[in-house]
Amino acid sequence: MKPAKKEVIKLENVCKTYEMGEGILVKALCNIDLAITEGDFVCVLGPSGSGKSTLLHIVGLLDRPTEGRVYIDGKNTTDMSSGEQARVRGRKVGFVFQTFNLVPSLRAWENVALPLVIQGAGPTERKEKATKVLTDLGMADRLSHYPSQLSGGQRQRVAIGRALVNDPRVILADEPTGNLDSKTGKEVLGIFEQLHNEGRTMVIITHDEGITRLAHRIIRIKDGAITDHKKK
Numbered sequence: 001m002k003p004a005k006k007e008v009i010k011l012e013n014v015c016k017t018y019e020m021g022e023g024i025l026v027k028a029l030c031n032i033d034l035a036i037t038e039g040d041f042v043c044v045l046g047p048s049g050s051g052k053s054t055l056l057h058i059v060g061l062l063d064r065p066t067e068g069r070v071y072i073d074g075k076n077t078t079d080m081s082s083g084e085q086a087r088v089r090g091r092k093v094g095f096v097f098q099t100f101n102l103v104p105s106l107r108a109w110e111n112v113a114l115p116l117v118i119q120g121a122g123p124t125e126r127k128e129k130a131t132k133v134l135t136d137l138g139m140a141d142r143l144s145h146y147p148s149q150l151s152g153g154q155r156q157r158v159a160i161g162r163a164l165v166n167d168p169r170v171i172l173a174d175e176p177t178g179n180l181d182s183k184t185g186k187e188v189l190g191i192f193e194q195l196h197n198e199g200r201t202m203v204i205i206t207h208d209e210g211i212t213r214l215a216h217r218i219i220r221i222k223d224g225a226i227t228d229h230k231k232k
Contacts, residue, residue, distance in 0.1 A: 005037040005038045005039060006037060006038045006073075007035050007036070007037055007038075007071070007074065008036055008037065008038050008040075008072070008073055008092075008169065008170055008201055009034075009035070009036040009059055009070075009071070009072060009170065009201075009203075010034070010035045010036070010070075010071040010074075011032050011033060011034040011035075011058070011059070011065075011068065011069070011070055011071075012033060012068055012069045012070075012071070013031055013032070013033060013067065013068040013069070014029055014031075014032040014033075014034075014058060014065045014067070014068035014069070014070065015027065015029055015030050015031060015032070015065060015066050015067040015068055016028045016029040016051075016054050016058060016063070016065050016066050016224075017066045027224055028051045028054040028224050029051045029054055029055060029058070029065070029224045029225075030223075030224045030225050031068075031225065032055065032068070032225070032226060033226075034219070034226070036059075036170075036201060036203060037201075038169070038201055039196075039199060039200075039201060040201050040202070040203075040216055040217060041196050041201075041202045041204075041214055041215045041216045041217070042202065042203045042204070042215060042216070042217045042218075042219060043204050043205075043206055043211055043212045043214075043215040043217070043218050043219070044056070044203070044204070044205045044206075044219045044220075044221060045205075045206065045207070045212070045218060045219070045220050045221070046220060046221035046222055047222065050221045050222050050223065050224070051221055051223070051224040051225075052205045052221050053174055053205060054224075055205075055221065056172055056174055056203065056205050058070060059172060059203060060089060060093050060095060060172045061077055061085045061086075061088060061089045061093070062089075062095075064078065065078065072088055072092055072093075073092065075088070086118070090115060090118055090119050090166060091119075091166065091168070092168055092169060092170055093168050093170050093171075093172060094115075094162075094163030094164055094165075094166065094168040094170070094171045094172070095163055095171075095172050095173070095174075096156070096159050096160055096163050096171065096172070096173035096174070096176045097159065097173075097174050097176075098174055098175035098176065098178040098179055099179065100147070100155045100156060100158070100159045100179075101159065102147040102155060102158060102159060102162075103147075104146065104147050104148060105146070106146070106147075107143065107144045107145065107146055108134060108139060108142050108143055108144065108145050108146075108147075108150065108154075108158045108161075109127060109130040109131055109134060109143045109144070110130070111147070111158050111159075111161075111162055112130035112133055112134055112158060112161040112162045112165050113126040113127065113129070113130040113165065114162060115162060115165055115166050116129060116130070116165055116166065119166060129165055130161070130165055131143060133161040133164050133165050134157075134158070134161050137157045137160060137161055137191065138157070139154065139157050139158065139161070142154055142158075151184075152179055152180050152181070152184060153180060153184035153187060153188065156176065156179075156180060156184070156188055157188075157191070160176075160188070160191060164195075168200075169199075169200055169201055170200070170201045170202075170203065171192075171195060171200055171201070171202050171203070172203050172204075173192070173202070173203070173204040173205065173206075174205045175205060175206055175207070175208075176188060176192070176204065176206070176211075177189065177206070177208045177210075177211070178206075178207070178208075185208065185210065186210065189208075189210050189211060189214065192204070192211070192214065193214055196214070215232065216231065216232055217229070217230065217231050217232070218230045218232075
């Protein structure tokens with residue numbers, strides 16, 4: 001009998017409410033219970049405004065829930081200070097965004113190395129690690145290029161490299177193929193599939209049916225609540 005897989009992320013009764021001014025409250029998430037285990041490939045689907053990006057931000061400790069608890073590797077992060085959360089996030093989680101979020105004034109390898117700066121790595125270590133990650137992603141000839149000199153697919157590879165440089169076990173991605181053409185999107189899907197095959201846990205918000213094909217679990221969210229949860 002195989003041992004049960006470890007829970008890397010767990011949400012208990014998570015709610016998120018935003019104040020929109022003049023006493024108007026908008027509940028973005030309501031009573032979310034969710035467990036993500038080591039090696040999962042999870043896709044979160046939902047219409048615009050459904051709360052899926054808010055869910056991803058809370059899972060990745062970029063935002064705090066109004067109610068409920070968020071556990072990372074069994075530790076309750078909800079009452080941690082912002083600094084403590086940042087350290088957990090830096091070690092455990094890598095982010096890939098639809099709009100890439102690259103710094104225009106930094107070269108490709110320098111963008112990838114940014115998380116290492118936050119973790120206190122020295123200049124030599126930063127460049128070596130960033131170079132290796134980008135080389136593994138087929139970007140060895142673009143190390144010194146600025147974002148404006150790269151195609152959309154190349155920029156997304158740099159963004160993926162930045163997510164990987166600290167060797168996190170969990171990758172969170174928000175519409176990672178949303179700004180890419182179909183051919184480049186398929187290339188990015190191939191990278192995600194490889195990362196999953198290497199043992200990383202993947203949580204991806206998407207409208208891309210190609211990504212749902214790779215997923216083990218599909219979670220649908222509407223009006224801040226999980227409406228469907230299927231395992232393949």
